[in-house]
Amino acid sequence: MVCDYIENYELKNHTTFKIGGLAQRAFFPTTVEDLCELLETLKNPIVLGCCSNVLISSKGVEQDVILTSKLNNFEFDNNIVTAQCGVKVPMLSKAAEEKGLSGFEFMIGFPGSVGGAVYMNASAHSQALSDTFKACRVFDMDSKKVLDLNKDELKFGYRSSVLQEKNYVLLDAKFELRPLPKEEITAVMQRNLEFRKDKQPSLVMPNVGSIFRNPPNDSAGRLLEKAGVKGLKEGGAQVWLGHANFIVNVENATSKDVSLLINKMYNMVKEKYTIELVPEVKYIGLKSEEEEKLWDTMLNKK
Ligand SMILES: Cc1cc2nc3c(=O)[nH]c(=O)nc-3n(C[C@H](O)[C@H](O)[C@H](O)COP(=O)(O)OP(=O)(O)OC[C@H]3O[C@@H](n4cnc5c(N)ncnc54)[C@H](O)[C@@H]3O)c2cc1C
Numbered sequence: 001m002v003c004d005y006i007e008n009y010e011l012k013n014h015t016t017f018k019i020g021g022l023a024q025r026a027f028f029p030t031t032v033e034d035l036c037e038l039l040e041t042l043k044n045p046i047v048l049g050c051c052s053n054v055l056i057s058s059k060g061v062e063q064d065v066i067l068t069s070k071l072n073n074f075e076f077d078n079n080i081v082t083a084q085c086g087v088k089v090p091m092l093s094k095a096a097e098e099k100g101l102s103g104f105e106f107m108i109g110f111p112g113s114v115g116g117a118v119y120m121n122a123s124a125h126s127q128a129l130s131d132t133f134k135a136c137r138v139f140d141m142d143s144k145k146v147l148d149l150n151k152d153e154l155k156f157g158y159r160s161s162v163l164q165e166k167n168y169v170l171l172d173a174k175f176e177l178r179p180l181p182k183e184e185i186t187a188v189m190q191r192n193l194e195f196r197k198d199k200q201p202s203l204v205m206p207n208v209g210s211i212f213r214n215p216p217n218d219s220a221g222r223l224l225e226k227a228g229v230k231g232l233k234e235g236g237a238q239v240w241l242g243h244a245n246f247i248v249n250v251e252n253a254t255s256k257d258v259s260l261l262i263n264k265m266y267n268m269v270k271e272k273y274t275i276e277l278v279p280e281v282k283y284i285g286l287k288s289e290e291e292e293k294l295w296d297t298m299l300n301k302k
Helices: 032-041 088-096 106-109 114-119 181-200 221-225 256-274 291-300
Strands: 005-008 022-025 046-048 055-058 064-066 074-077 082-086 133-140 146-151 167-178 238-239 247-249 282-286
Touching: 032 064, 032 133, 032 167, 032 256, 055 256, 074 088, 074 221, 082 088, 088 106, 088 114, 088 181, 146 256, 221 256, 247 256, 256 291
Parallel strands: 022 064, 046 064, 055 282
Antiparallel strands: 005 022, 074 082, 082 167, 133 146, 133 167, 238 247
């Protein structure tokens, strides 16, 4: 095997939700070459970054898991930055600020990796990852080849990219930033952090950010609040009292507690508004029959 792995690795500690069972094998490649070799060798592995947008099954994950946390190199060439998939986006945001380069101010406030942020086309405060994206290298799991893709080929949309359609793993990505006086960048980043203080729970209360995507021309948080979900509880999971589109793990919540709560929120909005919200958080791992049904309904796989 190209790189060491840990057997029966407790995924819970790696997630911002502090939920998740064991991965039978967890790999931590340290070079892009090792990552490619793993992707060539392993059968159908799951690649994860900071696990800040996933609900990992408390029953664990059967497949091999590759965690990209050690692929954390990035380099600037004037206003172009190339970053490996495991780079934490707040770190990239701070490095760009230091260099007086604008475009990553929005990434200061959330705990994702470059891989997860490209997969989701992460966005906030009127900036999106796709605004600065130039090109990337992906490993195509079907052809087992490395492909160079340009921005058009990424097919970015609201919280979506081609990585969600195709069997691609992001290796590294290039972004083009815009020179701006450092004080202006710092001021925007501080405003962004300030905004988040009241609008989202800090990670002291384990969470995964927004649970549902915004429907067209509306806000999931507004609909959920009007439907009366704030404070609802299921086992150790609770809808945050500060904002209705967040769930916090208040007391050793399981993936089933969260699945039941998400489904309750989904049904309450559907009943009041006949709008079917789409979950933004992605379920990873083994599902009980009950969880399978709950998620199939919400993902419209009836
Ligand atoms: C407090 C908080 C606030 C947040 N605020 C925002 C926000 O304002 N805006 C926003 O957009 N998101 C937000 N998020 C959600 C999340 O942080 C982002 O979506 C982030 O970009 C996900 O990155 P990740 O590394 O954690 O992905 P993970 O959770 O590890 O993975 C998410 C998906 O990406 C895939 N993936 C990960 N790496 C790769 C790779 N190298 N190649 C292919 N696929 C890959 C995974 O398989 C999975 O399907 C927030 C989360 C939290 C906890």
